Every structure is written in C-alpha cells, then in structure tokens.
Amino acid sequence: xxxxxxxxxxxxxxxxxxxxxxxxxxxxxxxxxxxxxxxxxxxxxxxxxxxxxxxxxxxxxxxxxxxxxxxxxxxxxxx
Numbered sequence: 001x002x003x004x005x006x007x008x009x010x011x012x013x014x015x016x017x018x019x020x021x022x023x024x025x026x027x028x029x030x031x032x033x034x035x036x037x038x039x040x041x042x043x044x045x046x047x048x049x050x051x052x053x054x055x056x057x058x059x060x061x062x063x064x065x066x067x068x069x070x071x072x073x074x075x076x077x078x079x
Contacts, residue, residue, distance in 0.1 A: 005035040005050045009057070016058055024057040 003011075013019045028035070031053045033042070039050060055063060 002038050002040060004038055005033060005053070008039065008050070008054055009035070012054055012058065018059055020057055020059045023059060024053070027053050027056060 009024060013021065031049045033046060033050055033053070039047060042050065
C-alpha cells in the first residue's frame with residue numbers, strides 16, 4: 001500500500017492515544033509539505049521532515065535522534 005502523510009497521520013492517531021491533532025495542525029505550517037502526496041514520492045529530506053512531523057505530533061517525553069538533519073537542506077535546518 002502506498003501512503004500519504006495524511007494516511008500515516010490517521011494511522012498514528014488510531015494507534016497512539018497520545019497523538020495530538022492540534023500539534024499536528026500547528027506543525028503543518030512549519031514543514032510546508034503537501035500531506036496528500038505519497039511519502040515514497042517525496043525526496044529523502046522531505047521524508048525525514050514528514051517522519052519528524054508525525055513523531056512530534058505524538059508529544060513524546062523523549063526523542064532519540066540519529067542525524068535528524070542529515071538529509072535536510074540548509075533552509076529547513078535553520079527552521
């Protein structure tokens with residue numbers, strides 16, 4: 001199955017009770033990604049942004065990140 005960011009949001013929301021839809025909506029403007037686009041069609045940097053967007057929407061107490069900015073362009077690194 002091919003999933004969009006929105007599809008993954010719905011999956012996360014159904015699977016993780018702590019998923020915060022308000023945070024998801026706020027972060028939509030920060031990441032500026034089309035949530036209807038298929039994830040596999042996004043660049044590596046955009047895929048990382050989508051994963052980070054979804055992970056932050058879970059409101060985790062801790063996040064362990066291994067090179068979270070590795071595939072991002074300079075503009076998004078500054079963001």
